[in-house]
Amino acid sequence: MSIAKTLDRTISVSPERAQEASTDLAIVRRVQEGDVAAFDRLILKYRERIYSVIYNLTGNREDTSDLTQDSFIKAFQSINRFRANSSFFTWLYRIAVNTTLTFLRKNKLRRFLSFDKINEDGESAEVIDALVTKSHSDRDALRRELQEKLNEAFQRLSFKHRTVVTLFEIDQLSHREIAEIMGCSEGTVRSRLHYAKQELQSQLQDYLK
Structure with missing residues (x-):
């Protein structure tokens, strides 16, 4: 993106x-x-x-x-x-x-996040940008492993954090629209996105090397 x-x-x-x-x-x-x-x-x-x-x-x-x-x-x-x-x-x-x-x-x-869905346009979503930079001889195997680990990490997020990731990364809504939908400020939306990104990266740190 x-x-x-x-x-x-x-x-x-x-x-x-x-x-x-x-x-x-x-x-x-x-x-x-x-x-x-x-x-x-x-x-x-x-x-x-x-x-x-x-x-x-x-x-x-x-x-x-x-x-x-x-x-x-x-x-x-x-x-x-x-x-x-x-x-x-x-x-x-x-x-x-x-x-x-x-x-x-x-x-x-709890919901499983689809790696295929957020990466369907051929570009990595902001939340997992760093994941696709890791070199690997078997990309299909890596993709399957990433999907499993991403699902596990996504499960650990609260509903509010999963929702902002879904609305921003998958549904392509603006911070303003997400704030209106969730009844919070745009700053809160940005904060939740940042927290979700940090949490996912922490859970997937082995793939960020």
Whole structure:
């Protein structure tokens, strides 16, 4: 991941995201005025993204399907309380994250981070940049070993730290958006990302040599 891309996501929300928020607000207003069918457009638009963020926190497809459905049901039931203090996108993400947190606490489940997912574009994510610099004659074997060790290290992170890593590295959200979703300051988001990076590097120090 380039420094420029990281800074862009850190500093501001893109014009495209701002336009998206405006379009969403118009649809939300229609739903609030009684056009229930209009909510289907929001489901179609965000279903895959919400499914993705929940899956990266649960690692179970059946649970993810149920939680995705629950998140949209809760969003629909609460739609009249949406006041546009944030974008619909971040409001919906917050519902999904909180729904998942409640589920994980109740079931005492932990998530495995996918090395394939965070490295799918051919570039290493910021959290594990140093891992791919280690030379090894058998890259496939190293990759499998890295996946196992990364999963183990990721399990040890708290839900809050796993969530910021997921939203920043996998869902490519800005610090501002993550702060809105998690109900904290941007400084707290940066602090949690830094802590998560340090913890993962500590757990994987043998691969950083």
